[in-house]
Amino acid sequence: MAGGAADPEAELPAFGQFRDSNAQRPYGDGRGSLGELRAREFGRLAGTVYLDHAGATLFPKSQLENFTRDLMENVYGNPHSQNISSKLTHDTVEQVRYRVLAHFGTTADDYSVVFTAGSTAALKLVAEAFPWVSRGPQSSGSRFCYLTDSHTSVVGMRKVTAAMGVSATPVRPEDLWSAEDPGAAASDPDCRLPHLFCYPAQSNFSGARYPLAWVADVQSGRRRPASAPGTWFVLLDAASFVSTSPLSLAAHPADFVPISFYKIFGFPTGLGALLVSNRVAPLLRKTYFGGGTAAAYLAGEDFYIPRPSVAERFEDGTISFLDVIALKHGFDALERLTGGMENIRQHTFTLARYTYAALASLRYPNGAPVVRIYSDSEFSSPEEQGPVINLNVLDDNGNVLGYSQVDKMASLYNIHLRTGCFCNTGACQRHLGISNEMVRKNLEAGHVCGDDIDLVDGQPTGSVRISFGYMSTLEDAQAFLRFIIDTRLCSAGGQPVPQACAALEAGAPAAEAECSRGLSSREGALTDAGVWTESSSAVPAGAVPPPLREATGTQQTPSEKAVGVRDGDLGPHVVTNLYLYPIKSCAAFEVTRWPVGNQGLLYDRSWMVVNHNGICLSQKQEPRLCLIQPFIDLQQKIMVIKAQGMEPIEVPLEENGERAQICQSKVCAARVNTYDCGEKISSWLSKFFGRPCHLIKQSSNFQRNAKKKHGQDQCPGTTATLSLVNEAQYLLVNTSSVSELHQQLNASDQNGKGELFPMKDLILRFRANIITNGTKAFEEEKWDEISIGSLRFQVLGPCHRCQMICIDQQTGQRNQDVFQTLSESRKRKVNFGVYLMQTSLDSSSPCFLSVGSQVLPVWKENGGCHNIPASKKHQDVVS
Structure with a gap:
């Protein structure tokens, strides 16, 4: 509703x-x-x-501490061995099984615990082991019914049943048993066809809780999910339900109950269980057998005798025994901290x-x-x-x-x-x-x-x-x-x-x-406006903004040429500013003329900062990245990196093949080959951020091709190669578009305190390579191609903005107004700027992009790929 x-x-x-x-x-x-x-x-x-x-609840500190202490004080060996440490593991695991059953209001007399890799693995186990009867000339076969309000892992069971010749019937909650006569079950002939009905105790979508009484109703034949004579078994998907509520299997004895423990405890992940009613366990069939499941078998002929208990038969290989031991500490913490599941439910x-x-x-x-x-x-x-x-x-x-x-x-x-x-x-x-x-x-x-x-x-x-x-x-x-x-x-x-x-x-x-x-609220966490404050690592308000330099080395105030452009200023389309970002997510380096390579502006996003696990850091996790200021000196072939309170440090532009440590990383799910820039810069970054960091650079011999996106085909013969950018070689922003946003943001300045968001600061937030003027706001989204001087670019589509535009690139502090205002003005899609792919590059001579170059657009209605007449080409202009 x-x-x-x-x-x-x-x-x-x-x-x-x-x-x-x-x-x-x-x-x-x-x-x-x-x-x-x-x-x-x-x-x-x-x-x-x-x-x-x-999705996943959180574990308390004491749970992890007690588990770690347990591991440090005891020796747990493989439970399939016979030594003392193995016996300790086996006995501890069995004790945890009893603890699991007690938590769900039952005992080993009625249920068995089969540890799995999660509730999905438990569901797959049931699909493969249930005693299905295939359709045939003399039988309609078993039926597999599931509520449509079921997790993907339940619905996916139908692929297994289909391979076995078993019909699958989805049942909508509002139609469940609407045409069924509850009294018909008693008149059905004696039939041993086994059927399975699956439903969630709690919808993982809406949180709706379905009656636990359905378990007994279906098992007894008072209700059926389909008109099929036979014996109905019930799988109660309890993974979502038991995370915050008690479940008594004594009161509601479902035949199969899959669970995931991280939903209850937060830790360990990747461990679940299938609770199997002992009255049903003998009916389950096993095709594969792994280590530990066989009482005896022969390698030379088809002879196999399974172990007697259902857990031993279905836990193929060595279980994740240390994670099972961790469950004991999960139960302890839950009871100690909350008093039990009923309190959690309320x-x-x-x-x-x-x-x-x-x-x-x-x-x-x-x-x-x-x-x-x-x-x-x-x-x-x-x-x-x-x-x-x-x-x-x-x-x-x-x-x-x-x-x-x-x-x-x-x-x-x-x-x-x-x-x-x-x-x-x-x-x-x-x-x-x-x-x-x-x-x-x-x-x-x-x-x-x-x-x-x-x-x-x-x-x-x-x-x-x-x-x-x-x-x-x-x-x-x-x-x-x-x-x-x-x-x-x-x-x-x-x-x-x-x-x-x-x-x-x-x-x-x-x-x-x-x-x-x-x-009580957490101390100091919530301001009067309801906005969470920054951590102690937040950048001080007086931090020095990163200066942006030209390639020639002279100082320039960023984006001054762009200030004041309005929709009515329809002069020629001209490049007003050029930026490259040598280190991904770090400060911009502004130039007036810069060489172009196969991956875009030379050295744009060639480096990135990674954490101790080799994961790329961005301003989303570490806003202070914008305070790292890289400067490239092409003549000396070095990059100088500066930051407030730090001594400048130099990094060579190219790797030393003999000393480079090659490593693999990921950018936007794509694999990239990189090399570590060394311990000196690593120590410098680690000191600045207060945690271990490394600087890595994309290997020169590694080529990463751009994916086709935005619903556009590339022109024939063009394959864009990328540096460490997320989407495309270039990002273009139109100052008229920025100007419109600038007016909207500052319209609320009713107290006359001046610009809340200066134009040049807004431009820097969008981290574009090419800034243009002379167009109407958002006209760039209607372009199909552009030429700048002798270079041609295909417009791939709009850039879907993320939260990074809320970070002031000169201080590292967040303000959500930019994203919110843009969201409201762009009508539900936060697009700003367009992606460009280079479609022509004369490799016989150096190519440059320059401030002052004229921009010639080709509109989308002119078609796909176009040849721009030579008369419309212009030479690069240096301002």
């Missing part, structure tokens, strides 16, 4: 229930409030609002209910809802709804804002959430109204699961999901609400529309009272 016109005052008792339930059930171990628990166990969350617990549900009520009440001044909530419940009971809220943000005309845009904005508030379809296409289609044909159409448009193509023809391809865990606080919920209000319901002066804040403001006194009852 969509969020209705809920009365904020009427819905706010949900917050009171939160307070009351927390008081009745002391949360934690009695050593302090939830705020103190957060500080003690989850200090790494300071300044962060983590709302993706349905705590997380009430947070979700409070947030739901506030979101549902938010309205634009015209009465339109701010969000559309996808839910099958009114969040009235934890039996019907889990701590998950799925939504899309709307504009005041009811149009959906793409989830990728919301995700980028949330990251500016340091809010971590989940977007997309969450590996649940069935629920996504049902709630968002996406037909099968639309799915196919979206695929043809380039959209695949997990990407950031959030709108196709104005229709959403996915949504936004927030979810709570046991360490979530009221402040987390309110930070998300403030984020929605700040980004959707703020007036030009930056103040929230009063009516929009009714729910949040009405709850404020109660929130303050609750702080003393175990829900």
Whole structure:
């Protein structure tokens, strides 16, 4: 259902229930409030609002410490050996099995625990081992039925059953058993055909909780998901449900229950289990056998005797025994810190209910809802709804804002959430109204699961999901609400529309009272405006901005030529500024004339800074990268690197083949060969950032080809090669486009304090190579090709901007206004600037790009690849 016109005052008792339930059930171990628990166990969350617990919850500090201490104090060997350390491992693992069963309200008399690589592996195991009967002349065969609101890993079981000649039947929640006569089961003839019905205890899409009573109903024959005589078995997908709720298998004895432990404990990852009813276990069939599963076998002939227990038969090879031992410490921490799963259920549900009520009440001044909530419940009971809220943000005309845009904005508030379809296409289609044909159409448009193509023809391809865990606080919920209000319901002066804040403001006194009852906010983390402050590593306001120099060595004020250009100034299209960025994500190096190579401007993005694991750092993780100032001296063949408080350091432009340490890295999922620039510069960077860093350079003998993107084919015979850029060889920005954004940003300066965002600072935020003037705003997005002097470029398409445009390139400090304003003005797509690919390069003589060169565009309506007449070519001009 969509969020209705809920009365904020009427819905706010949900917050009171939160307070009351927390008081009745002391949360934690009695050593302090939830705020103190957060500080003690989850200090790494300071300044962060983590709302993706349905994706992966977080482990407490003490859990990891106790596990590490266990490993340091004991010797755990391979459980398949017979020595003392192996016996210790075997016994500990068996004890953990008992602990798992006890957690789910059962014992080894009724269930067995088969450890797997996760819930997906557990589901695959059932698909392969279930005693299916294929269709044949004398039998209709087994049936595999699954709820359409199921995880991909459940739906994927149908590929296994299809290979076995077994029919698969998807069942929509709203149609379940609507045509079935509950009394028909008793009249069915005695038939031993085994059928399997799979459904989730909790939807990982919407958090809807399906009745656990369905387990017994289907098993007993009172209800059936399809008209098929025989014996029905039930697989209860509990992976999402058990992360925040208790499950008693004594009360609801499902035949198969797959789980993932990181959903419950946060650690270890990659470990799950299949809980198998012992009455069903003998029916399971095994084709493959691995180490440890055989009681006896012959290598020379087909003779194999499996071990007797279901766990020993299905745990092929050596299990991840150290991770299994870690589970013991997960259970210990969960019980010690929370008092049990029932407390977690009440705590997380009430947070979700409070947030739901506030979101549902938010309205634009015209009465339109701010969000559309996808839910099958009114969040009235934890039996019907889990701590998950799925939504899309709307504009005041009811149009959906793409989830990728919301995700980028949330990251500016340091809010971590989940977007997309969450590996649940069935629920996504049902709630968002996406037909099968639309799915196919979206695929043809380039959209695949997990990407950031959030709108196709104005229709959403996915949504936004927030979810709570046991360490979530009221402040987390309110930070998300403030984020929605700040980004959707703020007036030009930056103040929230009063009516929009009714729910949040009405709850404020109660929130303050609750702080003393175990829900205190993290000290110093939240400002009055609801924006998370920077960490202690934030750049001081007085940091020296990076100077930008010409290739000739003379100093130049960046972008002065571009200031003041307006739509009406329709002079010739001219290059006003040229920038290269020798070190990826570091400061710009401005030039007036620069050589062009096969990968773009010579030495543009040839180096990058990586962390101790070899992962490329960007300003998203480390904003202070923009304070690293590289200067290239082509004559001396060196790059000089400067930063405030550091002595300048030199790096050679080319590697020394005898000393270079070759390594492999990734840029935008593409593999690149690089070499390490040495310990001297590594120490310099590590000192500046306060953590281990290295400088690496793309190897000169490595070629990385550009991917075809943006729906355009390259001209025949052209294959662009890339440096360490993300998308294309060049990025062009039009000053008229910047000027329009400049006016919008500074329109709110009602106090006459001057420019909030100076034009030259805005230009630097977009980190373009080529700056032009003499065009209308965003006219560049209509170009197909351009020529600059003797060089030709194909326009590949717009640059989809990320959060980096919110970082002031002279101070390293963030301000979300740039992204938000651009988002609003560009109508749901944050595009700015266009990508260029070089289509002609005369290798017989050096080529240069120069400031002052005329830019000649070819418009899209003229077709694809064009030959620009020689009369339109101009020589490079040096200003």
